[in-house]
Amino acid sequence: MTTTAPSQTSSAGELRRAAEKLRGLATRATPGPWGVGNGTDIASEVEQLSRGSFSYRHKIASLDDMDYDPDYVAPRANLATEEDDAAYIAAMDPRLAVALVDALIQAADMEDSYGHHNNQPLEEIARLINGPTDSETEK
Numbered sequence: 001m002t003t004t005a006p007s008q009t010s011s012a013g014e015l016r017r018a019a020e021k022l023r024g025l026a027t028r029a030t031p032g033p034w035g036v037g038n039g040t041d042i043a044s045e046v047e048q049l050s051r052g053s054f055s056y057r058h059k060i061a062s063l064d065d066m067d068y069d070p071d072y073v074a075p076r077a078n079l080a081t082e083e084d085d086a087a088y089i090a091a092m093d094p095r096l097a098v099a100l101v102d103a104l105i106q107a108a109d110m111e112d113s114y115g116h117h118n119n120q121p122l123e124e125i126a127r128l129i130n131g132p133t134d135s136e137t138e139k
Contacts, residue, residue, distance in 0.1 A: 011123050012111040018126035019104035022097050030058050032093030036086045040064050044093075061089070100125070 035046030037054030041064075045057040063082040104126060107119045 010111070011116065011119065011126075012108040014126045014130060015104045015108035015111070015119070015122060018129035019101045019108070021129055022104070023101045026094035026097035026101070029094045029097075030060050032095045034060065034090040034093035036083070036090045039083045040086045042086050042090045046090075 030044050032044060034042060034044055035056070037043055037046045037048070037056055038052070041054070041056070041062045042060045043054075043056030043058060044060065047055050049055055063086050104122055107117070107122045110117050111119065
């Protein structure tokens, strides 16, 4: 009995490419859990010591450290607060990526085994992770 390898141009292939890309990003990132300390510091293993005082194992980033182009600063009224942005970034720690990788691979396996399934949300996630294809960038 011969089996054929899944097509890497199929939606299952796109799901797998996204899973591998995301897995690589997650394994190279600082391990979680991530959190926010002092409002804008994103770090691993954040612990509040007292009001306004935090400790953490590794600082990942601080929105206060970002060098903003003074000629291109959007009005803050139209944007989330730096604290909200920091909380969102911290919520996206590598543990979330690993769970998403598992979901992408499971969806790809289901498609290979049973044909196309309603994987639209995961297919959209895969497209966002993979970025535009060559044909999309030529348009």
